[in-house]
Amino acid sequence: MNQEALTNPRRHWTITREALAFTASVLLFPLGWRKSRKKTARAADQRTVVFIHGYLANRSSFLPLAGYLAAKGYRSQLSFEYRPGDSIEQAAIKLKHFLKNHVRGGRIDFICHSLGGLVARVYLQQLGGARRVDRCITIATPHHGTYNAYWLWTRVAQDLRPSSELLKRLADTRANAASVKFLAIGGGADRIVLPPHHAEFAESNLHFPDIGHQGLLFSPSVFRQIQQHLAG
Template sequence: MNITTKPNPVLLVHGINDTATVFCKMSPQLARKGWLVHDIDLTPNNCSRPLDYLAKQIANYVEKTFPPEQPIDIVGFSMGGIVSRYYIQRLGGIDRVGRFITISSPHHGTVLAYLLDRPGSIQMRPDSPFLADLNRDFAMLDRINFTSIWTPFDLMIVPPTSSQLLVGRDVQVPVALHAWMITDPKAIAAVVEALSEDIRQHHPLGQTPPPQKLPSIDSNI
């Protein structure tokens, strides 16, 4: 670990239809390397509520768990990366997070989201208003250490390049399956490396853009 001071606590955020137990391999490995690891069970986890609703759960967890002066790092897997982005970009997380890592997250949507007509999955469709809103100012992620880890073989994030953003570090790992991205040694090593990076720059507090009003989503679609 290249961190010269005590590392930030790490919050792990799972994907659709998962719980925090999905990090059963990553979490203990990070703990053995010196990180204090936290996780959260997003409810509901099946996209039956909008992703911004889930992001408020992250905001509440952070507020209740960590003192205001404590910076944290976040690792978001798949849908969890997008939920975490909303927390960071729209709910003040940009002022709390030092390192943000997404693993196989559909930053530009995935065509598989058309298989479910639920509010959260609608938001993860390509060119959705929700993603368009986040992506119009994705450059704000350059104020923190942002890393996207993804695999070109992903059959859940279609196309796989949807996991890329034109900001931060882009790390491609040759992992065969989407679900293996949080268990494969190469992917976990990439997470360790990203969490070990020195914070590149300090950003001022209190400059988070105000929340944007999104089009309403009919949950009965």
């Protein structure tokens, strides 16, 4: 049996899994229409996980992962949301105000998908957010841009092009978030972040070769790695 015949079932399963993940995301999407007004308790010793979704998504993207982490004891959770029309820097400013008003004491850990990771980095590196945040986990975030951005002419797309001015500024200010422990998770079957290795960022990178952009949000293997990183 030749190598192509051996790899075809694996390729078909990868495509099927990503299609199922996309379908699940669409079905979950209405659950995120109603914005959450939750605030944390006033406690200095608490640790809060803040989820930051990707472009054209909402907080429903993280429902499976949030449920998993809650079962593991991470019950102080908040979801930050921004509008599709916001630029990355506008969303980061809104994130700063959100955290000021909703996290009332303790330390913060970020879990971000796709564009949300860049929103978090602008906040951490350019708006002084590293003082409040201990960990930042990015999932399928185009830290080095994506060539898919050349197909669109929106402000966000321009910022996502490799070597954009925003990405250059983030590269130049990375030391401002040196105290934050990053974990960058990427999928080898990602067709949104092109090439997939552009999701790499920190010294700590995890690569799942057979998982795509949406599939990472539904993978038990990814969930376990995130929980381990949060546990330090």
